[in-house]
Structure formats: structure tokens, C-alpha cells
Amino acid sequence: SAVISQKPSRDICQRGTSLTIQCQVDSQVTMMFWYRQQPGQSLTLIATANQGSEATYESGFVIDKFPISRPNLTFSTLTVSNMSPEDSSIYLCSVPTSGDYNEQFFGPGTRLTVL
Amino acid sequence: GQNIDQPTEMTATEGAIVQINCTYQTSGFNGLFWYQQHAGEAPTFLSYNVLDGLEEKGRFSSFLSRSKGYSYLLLKELQMKDSASYLCAVMDSNYQLIWGAGTKLIIKP
Numbered sequence: 001s002a003v004i005s006q007k008p009s010r011d012i013c014q015r016g017t018s019l020t021i022q023c024q025v026d027s028q029v030t031m032m033f034w035y036r037q038q039p040g041q042s043l044t045l046i047a048t049a050n051q052g053s054e055a056t057y058e059s060g061f062v063i064d065k066f067p068i069s070r071p072n073l074t075f076s077t078l079t080v081s082n083m084s085p086e087d088s089s090i091y092l093c094s095v096p097t098s099g100d101y102n103e104q105f106f107g108p109g110t111r112l113t114v115l
Numbered sequence: 116g117q118n119i120d121q122p123t124e125m126t127a128t129e130g131a132i133v134q135i136n137c138t139y140q141t142s143g144f145n146g147l148f149w150y151q152q153h154a155g156e157a158p159t160f161l162s163y164n165v166l167d168g169l170e171e172k173g174r175f176s177s178f179l180s181r182s183k184g185y186s187y188l189l190l191k192e193l194q195m196k197d198s199a200s201y202l203c204a205v206m207d208s209n210y211q212l213i214w215g216a217g218t219k220l221i222i223k224p
Contacts (some may be wrong), residue, residue, distance in 0.1 A: 042216040043158070043202070044117075092157055103148060104212065106157035 002027055002095050004107035012113045013083055020079045021110045023093035027074035033104065034066070036094045043092070049076045083114045117141045119215035121203050126221045127193055135188045135201050135218045143208020149177050149188045150202040152217065158202055162188070191221075198222045 003026040013019050022031065034046040046066055047055045055068040069077045080087050090111050094104040118140045125135040139147070146165040150158035164170055164179035164186060176189040188201055200217040209212055 040216075043204075043212075043214040045211070101146070101148075101160075101163040102206075102210075103160040103163060105160070109157050111155075 001077065002029070002097065002105045004093060004095065006091075006106060006107040006110050008110055009108065010113075014115055015084055016081055018079055018081045019083065020111060021091050021093075023078070023107055023110075024077045025074045025095055029095040030073070030109040031096055032070065032076045033094045034068065034076070034078045035094065037090045037092060037108075037109075038088075046078070046091075080112065083112075084115045085094050088112055088114045092105060117205075117207065117213045119203055119205060121201075121215045123216070124219045124221065124224060127190075127224055128192055128193060129224050131193050132189065132191050133220065135171060135190070135203075135216045136205035137186045137188070138213055139184050139186070139203070139205045139207045139213070139215075141207045141213055144181060145206040145208065145210055147177075147179055148185050148204045148206070148212070149175075149186075152189055152200045152202060154199070159217065161201075193222050194224050195224070207209065 005024045007022045013077050014077045032049045038045050041045045042056050045058050046061045047057045049055045049068050049070040050072050051070045090109045092106050092109045094106040121137045149161040151161050152158040162177040164177050169178045174191045179186045200219045202217045203215040204212045
């Protein structure tokens, strides 16, 4: 199993500002996923970050709003830009395992509140 | 479109058995996952089914019927610590996970 850390664990931000969330994995992984989970809602995939290529964004998410970096095989960042209260959510990174089921391991999440 | 349905909330008694159902309609199927998510924490992997039938893992079992687009998670000998949300997720033909909204399970003494 992978060990995943995220920073910050939580933050309260002002409308119009930007926040960069870091995700660190203790092993090298090709793919990293960024999810959003709004209160009481399901997980929604924002984008898939592959090292060495541009991130692939899901419908409804754009690079200008959620720029992603993937400088190496153990690290990624997600920036939430020009925030509004609607961006208040938990942001989670995850990586697929190399086990039998290819299940995903999740980081502890970043709880973001936008005022 | 792709859709995963599961009940929003269920209540059960400590020591009892509860079954959480999940129905799905997806473009292709490469397996179904159940995750547990305690409040304020990240989801953790519980089980995986790709073939029809029952997979048992201790107090937890998961069942799959691909022809019916149906799965359930069975929790036996419920403990207070089992109070959590249970998320059903299906991997589609593009190996992307489609997530249900989760079932909040409340355990009462």
C-alpha cells in the first residue's frame, strides 16, 4: 500500500484568491488522480495527472481554474484559482495500487472553505 | 449516461446484519469497488468484485450480479465503529472509476 500525504490539511480562504494543494506519495507512481468531494456528495474526478504530460481534465473542469503540476513520479500539486464559495469542498489525491485489484489509495484530503 | 445508485442513509443495530445495495449503469464494466469513509477521513478500500458471486472478507462480504447491474455489501456483527459512509464505485471500459454518492450507515446501540 502507498502512503500519501497532503498539504494543507485544511484552509480557510478569501474569495478571489488561489490555493495550491500538495500531494506527496512514498513511492513512484505513473498516474495520480485529483478528486473533489462536496459536503454529502460523491467523489468527482477533476483530472488525471501523468508525469511528463499534460493533465487530463474531466468534463466541467478546466486547466485555467484547476492547474495541475506533476514534476516527478512522487509529487503533484492542484491549484484552485480565483476561488468562490462554491469551491468549498474536500480535495483528495489518489493513486492506483500495483496490487491485484488496482484499487485506489487516497490521501487524507484537504478541507477548503472559501468565504 | 453513467449512473450509480445506492440508498442515502441506513440505520442498523449493533450486533445485527445490514445489506447496502448498489445498482449501476455504466459504459463497460471492469470491476466494482466498495469503500468505507468515516466522517472527515479519506475513503479506504473494502472489497472488489469483477466476477459474479460473493466475496467474503471477515465480517464484510460483497456480492455482484453483472447481468442485473447489481451489487451489495453485507456487514455482519455490526460494531459502533462501522458507522461510516459506504461508497460503491464501478470501473468503466476506460478504466475510470464512477462513484456512487455513498450510503451513510448509522449504528445504534
